[in-house]
Amino acid sequence: MAILEKRQLDPPPDGREVLFLLSWAQRAGEALHGELGEGGLLTPGAARRCLVGLLGRLMELCSDVFEAAKNAYMAEAEPLLALDPKLATLEQRAAASGRLLSELEATGGECVFARAPLLRGLLERETERFVRAGRELFARLGRDRGDISRSLLGTEDFGLVTRISTGAGDLHLHGRSTSVIETQRGRFVYKPRDCGIDRELRELVRRIMPDCLGIPKCLVRESYGWCEYIEPGEVSSAAEVGRFYRRFGSACALMQALGGSDLHSSNWICSGGLPVLVDVETALSPVPRVFSDKRMFPELMSESESFLHDANRSLIPSSLLPSRLAGRELSVLLDDSGSSGCEPVLGGKRRSVLGFEAEFLSGFSEGYDRCLARRDELLRSLEGFSGVTVRRLLRDTSSYAKLLSRLHSPRALSSEESRSGAVRRLGDFFREHGAEHMLPIAGWEAECLLEGDIPYFCCKGGSHALLGGDRVLVEDFFSLSPVENARERIGRLSETEKRFELGLLSQSLSRALIPAEPGQEARAELEDFAPLEREAALAEAAELFDRIDGLLLTGPSGKPSWLTVSERNMSLVAARPIFMQGTSGMGAFFAALCASGGARAARAAELAGICLEQLEAAAEQLESAVCIPEAALPLGISDGFGGTAAGAVPGV
Incomplete structure (x- = not known):
């Protein structure tokens, strides 16, 4: 049967x-x-x-x-x-x-x-992939069941498997997927990838920050591992919610020191008031060389000793700060997915960081101080990461998911030419940026997508080579390996950087987009108003100036500037030299306030000078760049370099 x-x-x-x-x-x-x-x-x-x-x-x-x-x-x-x-x-x-x-x-x-x-062949191949991945999983499960039972479940034998849930991760590397294995004696997680980073990070956290961050226990095998299943747990009081966010703040400080990325809410679990990072493969990150290629614009704008460089080396790329993508919040701090277990639950209700901002910021400060005090121990701990596999995302997973959907359309399935054409444009980015030597990246992406996988990029902890699975794609892709990046970040730890990160965190919380809850009363609409008299207008301008001045941050490089809210994902980014929400528009405002005289004129002149310096630097970079991709140079007044010219050139 x-x-x-x-x-x-x-x-x-x-x-x-x-x-x-x-x-x-x-x-x-x-x-x-x-x-x-x-x-x-x-x-x-x-x-x-x-x-x-x-x-x-x-x-x-x-x-x-x-x-x-x-x-x-x-x-x-x-x-x-x-x-x-x-x-x-x-x-x-x-x-x-x-x-x-x-x-x-x-x-x-x-x-x-x-x-x-092409559909029939696709069905045949997907079935074959399922069988191969299944045989591999069950062989590994049978071979390791004793160790799994004793180490992860505290029993001699886990009995029979009652469920395998494959929804814990995307398909990678020939149809393999992270899976939750449920047995008659408990649950554990199967990870079909190198789990060396799980072991090393757990040991580092045990020594440095065990009271603030949890890392699941992991049985590491060659090219795969079995990890402890973490059950989300409710907290018992508002005070415990506050303690969770204090601990999470400290965990964020450690992730900043290590250079973690892609640490969005789906990778965290709140377990008994302790934040647990359950997906650790991006806890360290390499730095791609292409992002600092001095031949290109706008890469020129991110050179060292600039505010943009400081922002790129901050918590902004970590996915720990509030940021919205595809209608949902990515950060643990304000997660609104309703499905992740990352936030503390009190009395059946999920509690975000709102109301606990002070605890979170205090926790970050305390965690940062601990990393600073134990800098040497952190640096020694990095030695164990040199040979582990570290994942690196090059494009949003959602963009790959859209491409996969396109590959399953009737048109794409009508011929091999149509299907190949759907992924052919993956190489356009590298061609436009004069980086044809990186086309193997697009080739790997196409190969994975045509097979039905989300492309998986990685590197070894001590290497500069970009890998697709275990295949070298670009030999010298990274300017800093994951270990080198972490070592540099730990070396940069300072009171100056801590103040910068705390300012960034504080602004990200105060300026986050928070959707109204169902049933919440709409805010009153603006009423008709008469034009302001000069004195009233100057008073409002002065109030606005004070607010903008209060948002000025100085990065570790010593360069001051502002953060603005990106329309792409409602996250904070370094202000660009453009008119709307940029330093060109702010500079014009500061110059006008300075010209009006008054108590703030001198300070307005200082801030206008900061803006002018950035505009002039942008103009110089445009002049010296060897290549300027068309998409990198919008020319509009409000959102492009037309506004830059208007701000930098007198009389324009």
Whole structure:
């Protein structure tokens, strides 16, 4: 009898076409019968759920093609639906789904494979990938079950596996995925990657900051590992919420010292009032050489001894500060996803940092002081990271997800040429920046995406080479290895940098975009107002000036400037030499206030001088740059270098 049968599936009325894909899942079940069948490692229910998971992956491949077929059926029955298929009722969608399933079964899939010839091969390859990854997982599980049971679960044997949840991570490296393994004696996490960094970071934290940060225990094996499962836990009082954010502040200070990146809310768990970093593969980060290529503009603007350089070396790139992407907040501090366990829960309600800002900032200051006091010990701890694998993200995962979706469209599946064309533009960035030697990066991205994976880039802790999996893509891609970057950052620790980071943290919290909660009263709209008299206008300008002056930060390099809110993801970025929300517009405002005289005239002249210095530097960099990509030089008055010219050239 098959492990998964049709009678065990209950798809929605408008999604019954998934039953056509059952034969591929059953084929995978036969190939894995020794592992999934009677006498294997899994309960019957767990085995079925594994194959249902494969069905879900196969359905993702077919979704657009199936949807196009159903839309055609609905438009045939009701021509108005050709204008907008979303207007269809559930009954109409269910009828189209039933018809599609009937035709799929009657033609063996040819009714869609004829229009998307590559789809059948894609289904075959995805099934084969599932089988290969499954065999590898179960072989490792059987080999290590004793160590897993004793070290992670405190028992002699974990019994049978009751569930494998693969939603803990994206697919990488030939269909492998981080998975939560549930057994009769407890849960643990399977990570199909080099886990040396998990071991080294846990040991570093144990020595430096065990009271403020948790790192899961990990059994490290060659090219994979088994990690402790961390259960989110509620806190018992508001005081404990405050202690959590104080500890998290200290953890942020350690991550700043190490150079951590991509530390968004999905990588953290609040466990008993302690912040636990459950995904540590970016706790150290290398510095790509391309970002400091002096031949290019705007890379010239980020040279050392500049405010932009200080901002790039701060917590801003870490994803620890408030930042919104695709409608959700990425930071632990204000996480609003409703699904992560990163924030403390009190009385069933998630508590953000709002109301606990003082505790968070105090914790950061205390953690920074601890890193400063134990600088030598931190530096010695870095030696163990030289041979570990460190992940490096080159593009947003969401952009890869969009490309994967495009690769599953009917058009992309019509021919190999169409499918290859969907990823061909990945190399454009390198061509535009005069970096053709980096085209192997785009080649690796295309190879991964065409296979169905999210591209995985990494490097060794002590190396400058960029790797795609275990393949060298660009030999000298990084100007600083992860260990060198961490060593430099730890060496830069100082009271000056701490003040800069605290100012950055304080501003990021006070200027964060916080969506209104459901039912919250709308703010009053602006009323009509009469033009201000001169004295009233000067008074308001003076008040605005004081606020802007109070936002001025001085980086460790000694260069002062401001942070503005990026419209791209509502995060703080260094102010650019443009008119709107930039130093060109601020400089014009300061100059006007200076010309009006008064008590603030001298200070306004100082701030105008800071802005003018930045505008002149931008003009010099434009003149000396060997290459200026078109996208790097917007010319508008408000958002481009037209405003720079207006601010820097008298009379313009």
